[in-house]
Amino acid sequence: MDPHTGASLRICTDRTLCGDPVQPRSSANGLAIAFTDSASSRVGILGPDGTCLWCMLGAPLSTLHGSHAAFTANGNAVTFVGGPTRRSDALWEVRLGARSARRLLAGSFADAVWSATGRLAVVRARSVWVGGTGRHTLRLRRLARGAAPAWSPNSARLALERDGWIWVVRVRDGGSRRLVRGSAPVWSPDGARIAYVGADHLVYVVAAGGGRARSVGSLRVRSVAWQPRPTTGGCAPAKGTTILASNLEAVITWSSATTSWYGCLRAIGRRWLLYANGGFGASASLTSVALAGRFAALQFNSGYKAMYCANSASVYDLTTGKSDGLFSLECESPTPPNADSLTVNASGFAAWRATQLRVPHLQGVSCPSVKLCVAVDTAGDVVTSTNPPGGPSAWSVAYIDITALTGVSCPSAGLCVGVDDSGNVATSSNPAGGASQWIFAHLPLDMFGVSCPSTLFCVTVGGANVATSTNPAGGASAWKTISVDPVGSLLGVSCPSTSLCVGVDDFGHVVTSTTPAGGAGAWTVTKVGDGWLNAVSCPTASLCVAVDTAGDVITSTNPTGGPSAWTVTQVEGNCNGNVSGGNCFSGVSCPSVSACVAVDGAGNVITSTNPTGGPSAWTVTRVASAGFSGVSCPSVSACAAVDGAGNVITSSDPTGGGGAWTSALIDPPSCAGTPTCLAAQIYAHDDQGTHLLDEAPPGPVSALANLNLSGNVLTWTHDGAQHQITLK
DSSP states (O other), X not given: OOTTTOOOOOOOOOHHHHOSEEEEEEOTTSSOEEEEETTTTEEEEEOTTSOEEEOSSSSOSOSSEEEEEEEOTTSSEEEEEEESSTTOOEEEEEETTTOOOEEEEOSOOSEEEEOTTXXXXXXXXXXXXXXXXXXXXXXXXXXXXXXEEEEOTTSSEEEEEETTEEEEEETTTOOEEEEEEOEEEEEOTTSSEEEEEOTTSOEEEEETTOOOOEEESSOOOSOOOOOOOOOOTTOOOOTTEEEEEEOSSEEEEEETTTTEEEEEETTTOOEEEEEEOOSTTEEEEEEXXXXXXXXXXXXXEEEETTTEEXXXXXXXXXXXXXXXXXXXXXXXXXXXXXXXXXXXXXXXXXXXXXXXXXXXXXXXEXXXXXXXXXXXXXXXXXXXXXXXXXXXXXXXXXXOOSSOEEEEEXXXXXXXXXXXXXXXXXXXXXXXXXXXXXXXXXXXXOOOEEEEEETTEEEEEEBTEEEEESSTTSOGGGEEEEEOOSSSOEEEEEEEETTEEEEEETXXXXXXXXXXXXXXXXOEEEEOOSSOEEEEEEEETTEEEEEETTSEXXXXXXXXXXXXXXXXXXXXXXXXXXXXXXXXXXXXXXXXXXXXXXXXXXXXXXXXXXXXXXXXXXXXXEOOSSOEEEEEEEETTEEEEEETTSEEEEESOTTSOGGGEEEEEOOOOTTTTSSOOEEEEEEEEETTEEEEEEEEEEESSOSEEEEEEETXXXXXXXXXXXXXXXXO
């Protein structure tokens, strides 16, 4: 309310956020207003424009019950009367952002308020007591009978209510003067006037020295806080910094000297380092920033020389500088995913749209039986069939992931596990049931291979890491990640049982373990070749077959026997050598020790009924015009291979020559030939986690647009139709 004209503005009217707010009190710098929700006894804080800093959603300021919240002199902490239960009445202090409160005074208190010089006034036994801070404790003396104390700006006087009247009392000697009938007094910032609640519940203002009172506005009120004009707080830009974003609550700056980004909450005034550019070729650029309350959402493009690139975003709590990651999308592939429309609210909830230029490239396939095959592609699709040789109409495509799916393993029709290159594990107990049948968990590794010898055990690999789970659909906590390969990047894995797993990397190594879940010490790294090992297949513990991009087949009848137990056989020549995606081997599947089928990047199928028999035991047959990327053979008489053009090529006689294989175009882009083919998804992050809210299949333009987060209500349009959801 304007103290001169009475013009008023309602702030924080959303009951979900503010509940039933009572007992407002302003900080000395005007940058925050403390209040209590009368329903929950939860202490909250607003910004000067009514934006929530701590309200009813998100992490609370304190988990204790409280009332009569008041800022300390420096504004960095709040005291309140309360405790663990609603009947507690000790005096507690909590620093903004700390959450854990400390008890200042034990006893029965009804109110407490601080002066600008750090003196305290409390109400106890229907009297006002005042005191300062001693060496280890607060020392109080009784000043006067009364309640609702309010300090003058110079800390020399207190206004209080007694017997229905407003009194002014000198702190030095207790001298007092009765001013006017009313309650809930508060001083003007200049100390010249006092506002209070009159008998008719209107706001009145009277001179601090007495005189005729005047009413202000027409609002019926319970209590009053007189807010000073907000200052800039301690967030003035440091020398050499540039303000990138700011509002009444917070400031985001860039320092050219440190090549770093900083955030500052005005109510606290402490500057936090949010994101720093690394050295040695690492760099980042800020692409988007959103501010709300004490939270900032920042989106970066970061990279390391020409070797790595990522589009990532986090929400930062500017009271602590701590962050909560929202997404990290690698941008190294030819069709990288992107994210835009990043928004955040005062509860720290965020939402964004993810898009990807979709050019499907079938990446892997797993067939647990002749009646089910599941393939994945680089555009986030799962391609399934319960009749794999049945042609295009027997296959269905479901879009489940914004980023590239890199591998899949289905130990049975009741479990399929897919992995992507952004750390997501997708599982389904009904893989042919469509996109809704898949659930996701996020792991701290980029995955390129997965093998599940049973529905109760799975192993994924990527980079130097292996992740294992005895409950693959149990979420991120059900997976254990360990680092096992200090030299290369693991690209494939095969586990014929829970007591043997064999992985391969891009430096010619195999990593083996007879207790895969036993920790890093349970794995052994063995150098077996010089090529880029793309894939491995172990039908039993007595045979493993790996293939590389140099045209070699590497075999062992004793996979854990060390380097001498592996034999390298040159099968194909004229390859691209030690680079990913060459013309030579890209996948292998051995349904038994007497049958192996490999595929390459030139469209050839390479078969053997005696995998350890040397070069002459392998036959190369031209089958497809596009390069293969994976193969799966559930039996010696059934195989399905996938290529980069969206074809699935099947055979009931894999060694029968080119005529024994049939190709079906299954997975072309639905908007092929257009300049853009954007698939899109809407994501939100709240107290319940990260949710996929909506998705749109590929089209020449994104069907999802107009993302807006107002309070806790998220709205967007899908093909022009309005959608909304309330975040919790």
